[in-house]
Amino acid sequence: MAEESNMAKTAAEEVSSAEHTRCGCHFRPNVDIIERADELVVLADVPGARPESIDVDFEDGTLAIHARVDPRQDPGVEYRVHEYGVGDYYRTFHVSEAIDAGKITAEYNDGVLTLHLPKTEATKPRKISVKTR
Amino acid sequence: MVFRSVQPRYPVHQLRQEIDRLFNGMLNTAGEVGWPWPVRGRPALNVWETKEAVLVETELPGVKPEQLDVSVIGDELSLKVERSDVEQEGVTYHRRERPVGSFARVVRLPVPVDAGRVEADLRNGVLTITLPKAESARPRKIQVSSAG
Numbered sequence A: 001m002a003e004e005s006n007m008a009k010t011a012a013e014e015v016s017s018a019e020h021t022r023c024g025c026h027f028r029p030n031v032d033i034i035e036r037a038d039e040l041v042v043l044a045d046v047p048g049a050r051p052e053s054i055d056v057d058f059e060d061g062t063l064a065i066h067a068r069v070d071p072r073q074d075p076g077v078e079y080r081v082h083e084y085g086v087g088d089y090y091r092t093f094h095v096s097e098a099i100d101a102g103k104i105t106a107e108y109n110d111g112v113l114t115l116h117l118p119k120t121e122a123t124k125p126r127k128i129s130v131k132t133r
Numbered sequence B: 001m002v003f004r005s006v007q008p009r010y011p012v013h014q015l016r017q018e019i020d021r022l023f024n025g026m027l028n029t030a031g032e033v034g035w036p037w038p039v040r041g042r043p044a045l046n047v048w049e050t051k052e053a054v055l056v057e058t059e060l061p062g063v064k065p066e067q068l069d070v071s072v073i074g075d076e077l078s079l080k081v082e083r084s085d086v087e088q089e090g091v092t093y094h095r096r097e098r099p100v101g102s103f104a105r106v107v108r109l110p111v112p113v114d115a116g117r118v119e120a121d122l123r124n125g126v127l128t129i130t131l132p133k134a135e136s137a138r139p140r141k142i143q144v145s146s147a148g
Helices: B011-029
Strands: A026-028 A031-035 A039-045 A054-059 A062-067 A079-082 A088-095 A105-109 A112-118 B003-005 B045-049 B053-059 B068-073 B076-083 B092-096 B101-108 B119-123 B126-132
Touching (some): A039 A062, A054 A112, B053 B076, B068 B119, B068 B126
Parallel strands (some): A026 A088
Antiparallel strands (some): A079 B045, B045 B053, B076 B101
């Protein structure tokens, strides 16, 4: 499933481990996860969401992304072509790196959520100089 | 591997997902006219009608208006998207799911449209194209007259 490069969305009803209070199906956003020397960057496609309707939680090493997306068409609309559904996005990740949770930043542009997760000092790579006597 | 996504716990769920995926793939090819491109990586569409217009919607996260080409030729709507590759040197990719590259699609419109008044709006990664129906395709209320 993760290898699917189709732009079509993946329904993710079974993927989440916790129940949601809001009913209806939700989707698993496609993500890129990039590791740099000092941070992890998560890019998530959540088109149709608004910045104020996106929740990002980081707790006990679990990063959760939840974007609420309200229907854009009337429920009774008859589609000529209907290839994707519209609904909330939800996805969680276990992060094993030590992350400085207080410094996590998030921005949302053009339907893409970008998260910066800075590593704690202890996990940043450190150049050790080798001395000779 | 730094990240591990939460996977389905039971094999039956995995099977269900596989079936859903295959099924979705089949549905995606329905209603397609002369699609010359590979199925993978093309933008999915929703198309519906109102009294006045045909509406085409597609989700294009990360795409800027200048990376988009929308044109109407005859009774076909052509959509070309260039999603830029932001690959950087000196970093490690743990996940790479977001599609990059060029995507194109042609859809045959169900009714004649007024090509001069087509509008395309890109907001929060969602493109909505409004194609006003040609005068001849709009519903017309016929006044019934009675003699006398």
